Amino acid sequence: MMKxxxxxxxxxxxxxIYSMSKWISIYSELLPSIGISPIAASLLRR
Known part of the structure; x- marks a missing residue:
């Protein structure tokens, strides 16, 4: 039972872990096309 x-x-x-790595790879592919500047700006504004 425990096994x-x-x-x-x-x-x-x-x-x-597999789904997370898949999402990270998709996100890293999308990031350059979207532009990192809005994300950096939102982080710096805080």
Whole structure:
């Protein structure tokens, strides 16, 4: 019973990391086209 629970948790973590890395790669591709200046400006304004 415990083995299946730990396996499912590990599977979830792997899926989470995979989806996060996918999102980061998409975001890093989109960032130059959108322009980093608005993001930097919003960060500096705080």
């Amino acid at each position: 299946s629970i730990s396996y499912s948790i590990a599977n979830m973590v792997v899926c989470l």
